[in-house]
Amino acid sequence: MRTEPKLTRLDRVFARLDREPERPAHIDVPKMSRHRIVLFAATLAFYGAIVWAVIITSWLVRLDWQVMFFRPYQQWSEIHWFVDYYVVLGQRGPTAVMVAAWLGWRSWRQHTLRPLLALGVSLLLLNITVGAAKYGMGRLGPHYATVIGSNEMWRGGDIFPSGHTANAVVTWGILAYLASTARAQRWLSAVSAVTSLGVGMATVYLGTHWLSDVLLGWVAGLLILLGLPWFEPLIARSEARIFDLRDRWRARRSPATPATGPAGAPPVVVTPLPADRDDVAARSPRAPAYLAPGPHTARSERTPITPAGSRRPPHTERHPRGSASSSARP
Secondary structure, X not given: OOOOOOOOHHHHHHHHXXXXXXXXXXXXXXXXXXXXXXXXXXXXXXXXXXXXXXXXXXXXXXXHHHHHHHOHHHHOHHHHHHHHHHHHHHOHHHXXXXXXXXXXXXHHHHOOOHHHHHHHHHHHHHHXXXXXXXXXXXXOOHHHXXXXXXXXXXXXOOOOOOHHHXXXXXXXXXXXXOOOOHHHHHHHHHHHHHHHHHHHHHHHHHOOOOHHHHHHXXXXXXXXXXXXXXXXXXXXXXXXXXXXXXXXXXXXXXXOOOOOOOOOOOOOOOOOOOOOOHHHHHOOOXXXXXXXXXXXXXXXXXXXXXXXXXXXOOOOOOOOOOOHHHHHOO
């Protein structure tokens, strides 16, 4: 009796990786539904509320100063080394390289550029929106604060909102946005939320951001993920344009058929002469080639052969050597 081997979880993972690559036509592209628009509007209102609370120096600013004076990096100094490494999960360079490597492999396997293009669009939106807010409000960080209890706004800083937190929300949240199944999307959403919130708390622990910076950075990254379906038509057109350029480049590099006539003219077809033509029969047969008898000898061992007669062309005033008329020459 033949029994099938029981596959482990790792075996099933490798079996899925070994499948033939196919374009994911079954994956639904997210659209801006009414529910998503309501969430986007609520998140945008929360964004504005945080900014207004900081501008008017409300209780949120007082909480920022209380956390700063608490100095978490001194209260829990034993975890300082771990937080230094953990905060790297919010830096643009390392996180973008890791996520781009995974999405690039996925794009190659599935024959689509949508994952990479979605990542590029989200990072571009992150640079524009968060960068404009940072330099527009110009808030100073805790290490550079000048007046105790003030909001430190419009003083040439670039700390509000937190770029680490917003970058963590976008780069790890894009994995959940591009998930193939609903279950994977739920798990990846939870992991990205915890990771990004932990990165924000790590910056508060190290004293590089106010608590309100982290809240606004988390909301800024969430706004980008919620509004990304508006850019799906642009992503689809860009993907089609790139594939069209690739096909043209491949067609240009393919070997062309050589033409025998001028440009634009049809090729000339050469037909052989028939064997029963009179002019062919009237041709004199070619003399047979002369083959030297005996074994082959080297060039140096051969006897030089002087051709008979002169190689010069005939001339009326010239006479052959040794003839009787040569004595009559003056």
